[in-house]
Amino acid sequence: DGASIVNDVLNVGCDDEEPLVAVGWVLLRFADDPRFETVLVVAGAGLVTLVELVYVNEQAGPGRMNTVFKTYMQVWVLWGSVMGAVLAGFVGDAAAASDVSLPRVDLGVRGGAVSAVGVGFVVLLVASTSVYGGLAVTEHTGSAREEATLDATAFADWRHENESTAIAWLDETVEGNPTMLTAPGTKWSEAVTDKREDVMYDWRGNPESSLTGVPTVAGWAHEVGYRGPDAYYDRVRDVDAMYVGNESTRARLVERYDVQYVWVGPGERARYGEIETDVAWLTPVHRSGSVAVYEVEEARLP
Structure with a gap:
């Protein structure tokens, strides 16, 4: 049956992915009743094999690490989904084999007892690997939260209301992909002392760009892994100069990066302190909460 096919495929491919894929393909082609779990196992094995042959040569390494990291996530989904059927197949096959081949021994242990031990092992395995899930549920249910919703951006209104209105305005008003100047997604600086807390993988790192798709000059420092x-x-350095440099430097860099909007919010004030916005080429276009947005008047740049 299908579970037995899956077991055969897994047994063949324990040491090498290529035989697993090949045998799985043969079984799928010629089995009388191939099951969907077999398809999932072979698909996952195919992805594992793929990164043995092809990977992206980029700086977020070393070597093929980032390709493996991104690809194996899909393998976990495929194989994790199928493991229930696979374990059931293992237990069923073990029980059938024990009834046929295991004789009574002096200790009175029969094949049925061995089968029960096998079932107990599977139960223990499932229970032990479910600890993380239990802890995760406790963390979710025990933490402060607002109403349940499928809107992944609703937290901005609940927890960052001083900035969420400006972000919503930006998302609804700005068209295309104009470049926006915001504080960079790193605390590193040669020119200022950044008083923000953790920035990377955090709300403080370019929330206006993350939630609208409007590009900024320097986003998260994570980009170092891809761009160097x-x-x-x-x-x-240029972002810092555009916020705190002299007017001629600011204007030159704004023109160089084709900046069309300048965002001044809590993150910018924490990094730069007082920001000079009273210049001829900046026009305020939105104010709400703790955020001011300025549009660059290109014709007025010196």
């Missing part, structure tokens, strides 16, 4: 430190930190 020089390209990223050169932009961070």
